[in-house]
Amino acid sequence: MNIIRTVRSVAFSSIPNRTLSTTRSLSTPSAQYTAFEVNDKTGIATLTLNRPPVNSLNLELLTEMRNCLKDAETNKCKGLIITSSSNSVFTAGLDLLEMYQPQDERVKSFWTALQSMWMELYGSKIPTAAAINGHAPAGGCLIATACEYRVMLPNFTIGLNETLIGIVAPKWFVSAFLNVVPRRVAEQAITQGKLFTTAEAHHVGLVDDVVNTKEEAIAKCEQFIASFKNVNPYARALTKQQFRIKELQELEQQREKDLQIFLGLIMQPSVQKAMGIYLEGLKKKSKKQ
Numbered sequence: 001m002n003i004i005r006t007v008r009s010v011a012f013s014s015i016p017n018r019t020l021s022t023t024r025s026l027s028t029p030s031a032q033y034t035a036f037e038v039n040d041k042t043g044i045a046t047l048t049l050n051r052p053p054v055n056s057l058n059l060e061l062l063t064e065m066r067n068c069l070k071d072a073e074t075n076k077c078k079g080l081i082i083t084s085s086s087n088s089v090f091t092a093g094l095d096l097l098e099m100y101q102p103q104d105e106r107v108k109s110f111w112t113a114l115q116s117m118w119m120e121l122y123g124s125k126i127p128t129a130a131a132i133n134g135h136a137p138a139g140g141c142l143i144a145t146a147c148e149y150r151v152m153l154p155n156f157t158i159g160l161n162e163t164l165i166g167i168v169a170p171k172w173f174v175s176a177f178l179n180v181v182p183r184r185v186a187e188q189a190i191t192q193g194k195l196f197t198t199a200e201a202h203h204v205g206l207v208d209d210v211v212n213t214k215e216e217a218i219a220k221c222e223q224f225i226a227s228f229k230n231v232n233p234y235a236r237a238l239t240k241q242q243f244r245i246k247e248l249q250e251l252e253q254q255r256e257k258d259l260q261i262f263l264g265l266i267m268q269p270s271v272q273k274a275m276g277i278y279l280e281g282l283k284k285k286s287k288k289q
């Protein structure tokens, strides 16, 4: 495997040492919010989100994620696993501070980075899996549903809860969700802003498996990726593309329109007000803990 990026050791302590002898880090020295490692034995890449406290997806994290996804493909990794360095949050979804009272140019870059990251992940040629070791609301659910396989730890929540914040889940958020749950379940859940518990998510098929530890979750993801070992990667990629090309083309062709819809919606005073109240509620709750 070619290493096209500077090798550096993992920058945070929550990555267990056991992996260091058989993995190498491919992240750029400037990577702030992610760790990206490839297991030399299996060829499987792991992208760990590491933006405490809740891995909220800001412009920089989204950009790093996209770079890692591209690297995994360029380096012909056997597959990619996404997980979190937190013990309780996979990701809290989009960073609400990017959308609340935003700066014009930054918010445009932010949404464009989200579109790019999602297209890279959803359209990835290699097998993708999410080891959901914590809560995964909204943008967290978007990342999970863009993967081909999901395994989750008990007693967390996942779903598209946008309506509860007073915002609308864009069409491409919904279409990926619809790939994994029946239409009726999806419509009811997304209009209600429902966050499924792990058990509920498993019941409706939003997650494929439930395990008790992060290690087991990673192992399950590795098993899923290994299940393609006798499949021609090129044939696999083209077949996957047949299932996903429609949503990818739709967003690619409508990127500017999608951006304008997003800006139009979040800049509405009523939406800004609702987001402000929601953020205030989060902060109050956080202070009480």
Ligand SMILES: CCCCCCC/C=C/C(=O)SCCNC(=O)CCNC(=O)[C@H](O)C(C)(C)COP(=O)(O)OP(=O)(O)OC[C@H]1O[C@@H](n2cnc3c(N)ncnc32)[C@H](O)[C@@H]1OP(=O)(O)O
Binding pocket: 053, 054, 056, 088, 089, 091, 092, 093, 094, 095, 096, 097, 135, 137, 138, 139, 140, 161, 162, 165, 167, 168, 169, 170, 261, 262, 265, 266, 279, 282, 283, 284, 285, 286, 287, 289
């Ligand atoms: C047509 C287009 C329209 C627009 C479409 C936009 C689509 C939007 C997608 C999204 O992803 S919006 C974000 C949705 N996310 C949420 O609703 C989750 C909110 N967070 C939580 O529920 C909880 O934080 C948690 C994830 C369950 C974790 O709980 P925990 O008790 O561990 O942490 P907290 O004490 O709640 O939070 C700590 C700290 O982090 C701040 N924070 C939490 N989530 C976010 C976030 N998404 N963005 C920014 N900041 C967040 C929280 O306010 C606390 O801050 P401090 O008080 O410590 O400053």
